[in-house]
Amino acid sequence: MTVNLGIDVGGTGIKGAAVSADGALAHRSERATPAQDMDAIGGAISDLVRELADRCERDGQTVGAVGVACAGFIDASGSTVLFAPNLAWRDAPLKARLEASVGRPIFLENDANAAAWGEFRFGGARDADDMLLVTIGTGVGGGIVSDGELLRGSEGIAAEIGHMRVVPEGIRCGCGNRGCLESYASGTALVREARELVSGGSPHAGALSDLCGGDPAALTGQMVTQAASAGDPAATELFADLGRWLGEGIASMVALLDPELVVIGGGVSEAGDLLLAPTEAAFARQLTGRGHRRQADIVLALLGNDAGMIGAADLAARRAGAAAGE
């Protein structure tokens, strides 16, 4: 049996697993991310790949392709990390470095693209041909599959959907611009709004204030989710606001892409209907041509944090096959 390896490089951890042809995971393992040190991160990835390959081979499995998903702009050839905001990589030749260290071909992919491919092949969009993944975590990311193919763009950096501008002269974004969707529809935005609410001392914010012991800086996204799940009106409103921005942003993306299905993933999507219901309502109210077109379904992602590993492994297998002329 041949398995492929999928690695997902995040800001705090590097996760890896063997992925079978039907998307199932085995031999999970993990390393801490040596932050801000490109050489050390490369070393940790190589070490993880070697560990996984050894474990697979001891189990009698053949290791096929190796895919590595990481945040940032990956160039069109899948060789170089052009820019990774949270990892301090600039024009880093990660593919060549890993291949030299591991002795196997490595295929790089942007983490949101890899997650989109995972959801497309084995998750929430496994029955669709055209899909858009929107991930709501610290930031807003995404991936696009059009007619069964990942849309990577000319430079390999398509689907930077968190950086569509939704408000002229709006809130400053980490990318340097103002008014990006990410500044309104991310987990960071949710916490910012919740902290402002608590800081204001409104009696409406009582439950949130209690959860953080009256210290706005101690408030987390999990606390907001917890309060909303328990029925707190203020926390529920914060999710409603986030969902409205998200649904309206999705309406713009659907005007461009006309996907069959929109899949919502990322940590904040674990709030489920608290997020999905206002998102769907805003989308239905904002989609251009509504009433004269089928309205794309919006569903929750199914693969959670495994989507990137699964997608990276499956994309690597496809690319290795294509490279071999299969």
Next chain:
Amino acid sequence: MTVNLGIDVGGTGIKGAAVSADGALAHRSERATPAQDMDAIGGAISDLVRELADRCERDGQTVGAVGVACAGFIDASGSTVLFAPNLAWRDAPLKARLEASVGRPIFLENDANAAAWGEFRFGGARDADDMLLVTIGTGVGGGIVSDGELLRGSEGIAAEIGHMRVVPEGIRCGCGNRGCLESYASGTALVREARELVSGGSPHAGALSDLCGGDPAALTGQMVTQAASAGDPAATELFADLGRWLGEGIASMVALLDPELVVIGGGVSEAGDLLLAPTEAAFARQLTGRGHRRQADIVLALLGNDAGMIGAADLAARRAGAAAGE
């Protein structure tokens, strides 16, 4: 020699021509559009196709495929006009109707998609693999080519780029929503702003006021272009405003699509650098990740009003070939 026929159905005229394999046009002909009468429009298209086919055959040319571009949502199978705002068609089975009348296979396409394909194959983007066409006319339309293929979307109605929302609670759009790009970056927006300026009686609007004899309702887009071309500061500012909205909107689209090239077409693009210069400046200021990526070029369309006919004919030839298993 085999030629394909391209037909472009507009709100006032139906144009057609024979299109050779290298995109050259011959045997141009035209009919007036019998507005709001679906049966009569179908009859006029059929009549035009028969005329063109007769003329080609008299010249010893074989007529291959027939492509028809028209405004509106065309379904994914290319059979039905789901919704055409300016032609009053709703779920109109145009393909079947034309085929019954003409006795040849007909391939329908949205007019902006057809124009994008024309520019991609033979016009401003003939050397690109990934491109975005933005047409600035009465409205704002567009077409997307990704990795050499027209991106039609799951329902065939992708690239409705004029209906991305750029201003929450903004100006009402013809689509029913508020704040669409079309409400800020179209020829209609240009004329609206110019008329407001003249109505206000500002001395700054003197040249524009003179051109329309002091009657704001008589002011046209051509007059604004004429004044700007002659160096009138107020008219130049109106183009600068339009270009800013356009360039900022393109930055959002490029964040999603990462095209190699953006082609600007449509009637307003005839203003050339008056539009292009502020568009490029705003795009360069707004593109996310600038400095860490190649900046897509923005160029003017080359095929003018012929792009739709050329693209419709070439797409029809490809689809006829695919249907025949070539």
